[in-house]
Amino acid sequence: MAVSVYSTEHEIFRRSLRAFLAREVTPYYQDWEEAHLPDRNFWRKAGPEGFIGAALPEAYGGPGGDFLHHIIVAQELGACPGAETAGVLLQEDLPAFHIFNFGTEAQKNKWLPRVVSGETVLTVAMTEPHTGSDLAAIRTTAVRDGDEYVINGAKLYISGGLIADLAIVAVKTDPAAGAKGVSLFLVELDSPGITRGKPLKKMGMNAGDNAELFFDNLRVPSSAMLGREGGGFGVLMSELPRERLLIAVRSLGEAQRAFDLTVEFTRQRTAFGSRVIDFQNSQFVLASMKTDLAQGHAFLNQCIGQAMAGGLDNVRSAMAKLWITEMQGRVMDQCVQLHGGAGYMDEYQISKLYTAARVTRIYGGSSEIMRLSIARSI
Secondary structure: OOOOOOOHHHHHHHHHHHHHHHHHOOOOHHHHHHHOOOOOHHHHHHOOOOOOOOOOOHHHOOOOOOHHHHHHHHHHHHHOOOHHHOOOHHHHHOOHHHHHHHOOHHHHHHHHHHHHHOOOOEEEEOOOOOOOOOHHHOOOEEEEEOOEEEEEEEEEEEEOOOOOOEEEEEEEOOHHHHHHHEEEEEEEOOOOOEEEOOOOOOOOOOOOOEEEEEEEEEEEEHHHEEOOOOOHHHHHHHOHHHHHHHHHHHHHHHHHHHHHHHHHHHHHOEEOOEEHHHOHHHHHHHHHHHHHHHHHHHHHHHHHHHHHOOOOOHHHHHHHHHHHHHHHHHHHHHHHHHHHHHHHOOOOHHHHHHHHHHHHHOOOOOHHHHHHHHHOOO
């Protein structure tokens, strides 16, 4: 019998979070979908409950947990009805570790308690219209002017772009230096010189907001730089293995939920005088999905153990994200097929799970980028 890595305290945290999500997400996600953004008060409620930045130390307002708390958040978001439509939600706190690991004491003392409390919603602004996964190709610039930097450019597809109060913005301080010219700034999004675009309409995750951000001669103090000048690429890469692992965790949770919903549906739905689950084709498809899910859980548990031991590298996390999100796509498609016409209807949860799942093979590094990272290790 496998030994659980979760302590009693972890399981108490899980039960509390599950109840919170059932209370604060599931009843409201359809309203959020219509508005194309979640309720800002969600974070203000989650913060005092200890669900934001659970692994941050008490010195900066956090509960002092560990990475398993982040794993639990991803698992429970994957299992929560409605959360698949709401985007990242509680997972914005992972970028807070960029501030914790690379920020000055002044930056940490100013921002981390606010993020943990839910007062400040944090996001990362990297993607630009022409760059995709190529961070080194960004064109947003920051030019030094005395003790300030002047930022000009635009960002696209920014999760939380309308809700967020603070963004870690990737810019070029040396446009000729490629990745070595990338720097980061902590930017308050209500500053003069910033314009937020309208909510972007998407295939799925319509309860989560994604927006464009425009910077027009935005002035920020040099003290807002996160890390050293030209060191932004390394800062962003530092949390990449854990970020990709968390994407895999949540994706597996959503795939498991889709499978469970489909088993229940096929047990209840009849065709040609028999239950859908009694047809051999249905049984074979479900058997294959169950096997895929079991493989995913086994590999993911191994990766979680490596992460807790400090041994999860970029290649292993890329393998987890690649295999699990690709498997998630197969499972979602098969689940919709077994639902028949009902699977295409928004009133059925499988429809929302299906459309939300498509992006997991793109964000956090596309499947093609994952294959490239793995291939380089061979």
